[in-house]
Amino acid sequence: MEPGFLEVFDTHAHLCSPEFDLDRSEVESRARENGVGFIEIGYDEASSAEAVRFATSTRGICSVGIHPHYAGGDPPPERWGFIEALAVSNPGVVKALGEMGLDYFRNLVPREAQLECFREGLKLAKELGLPVIIHQRDAENDLLRELRSARLSQPVVFHCFSQDENYADGCLELGGYFGIGGVLTYPKNDGLRQLVKKLPLDRLLLETDCPYLPPQGFRGKRNEPAFVLETLKALSAALGIGVGEVARITKENALRVFGSLTS
Numbered sequence: 001m002e003p004g005f006l007e008v009f010d011t012h013a014h015l016c017s018p019e020f021d022l023d024r025s026e027v028e029s030r031a032r033e034n035g036v037g038f039i040e041i042g043y044d045e046a047s048s049a050e051a052v053r054f055a056t057s058t059r060g061i062c063s064v065g066i067h068p069h070y071a072g073g074d075p076p077p078e079r080w081g082f083i084e085a086l087a088v089s090n091p092g093v094v095k096a097l098g099e100m101g102l103d104y105f106r107n108l109v110p111r112e113a114q115l116e117c118f119r120e121g122l123k124l125a126k127e128l129g130l131p132v133i134i135h136q137r138d139a140e141n142d143l144l145r146e147l148r149s150a151r152l153s154q155p156v157v158f159h160c161f162s163q164d165e166n167y168a169d170g171c172l173e174l175g176g177y178f179g180i181g182g183v184l185t186y187p188k189n190d191g192l193r194q195l196v197k198k199l200p201l202d203r204l205l206l207e208t209d210c211p212y213l214p215p216q217g218f219r220g221k222r223n224e225p226a227f228v229l230e231t232l233k234a235l236s237a238a239l240g241i242g243v244g245e246v247a248r249i250t251k252e253n254a255l256r257v258f259g260s261l262t263s
């Protein structure tokens with residue numbers, strides 16, 4: 001991946017997921033051919049270790065973290081200790097911590113356990129100073145409260161942003177960046193298309209969350225980084241700004257957040 005070649009950056013990909021086991025390198029080449037770079041996102045110890053290996057072998061970058069769906073089990077300090085070791089021993093590829101956060105929609109783990117795990121992740125983020133990638137569903141107040149008390153000074157990425165203006169204001173106060181994904185392309189999401197116009201341009205990021213949440217036109221299929229171009233087009237239309245310009249701005253924002261888009 002030659003620095004400078006990438007035109008568009010996908011800030012949330014899970015290419016290490018089993019959904020890509022049969023054709024991972026084809027998917028990765030397809031991204032590269034389309035000028036799309038991406039950051040591989042870990043969600044527990046195993047996927048984070050895998051993300052580090054993958055990013056190292058593809059000269060890409062990754063994040064390491066514990067998603068709220070996986071927040072149960074061993075004590076959080078032990079679990080985040082493993083994540084810390086990955087981050088500290090691979091500074092060239094690990095460019096963020098996460099995803100982490102709270103999910104009261106699916107509630108796969110009891111709230112108290114989610115909170116405990118999230119707090120430990122934020123504590124580590126404070127120590128390491130790495131940008132944080134947030135997953136949040138139906139837990140807006142608790143999430144903003146925890147972030148406020150963590151008093152981080154690094155960027156915080158609100159992944160798959162699809163909430164309202166009130167929440168967006170809370171995110172902005174916390175140094176937030178907004179991960180805009182495939183949901184922006186869905187016909188019913190006029191509210192989100194209106195809202196993105198009110199968000200500062202220098203806080204917008206593009207993402208896929210692949211293999212999940214494919215853009216309209218690919219719904220029912222597996223998502224992949226190259227499909228971020230559909231979300232780019234939708235964001236360009238919503239903002240009334242040219243596609244090339246939106247690509248440039250969002251890539252610059254990603255570079256500001258992660259420090260480097262390749263390794």
Ligand SMILES: [Zn+2]
Nearest residue numbers: 012041099209
């Ligand atoms: Zn994700």
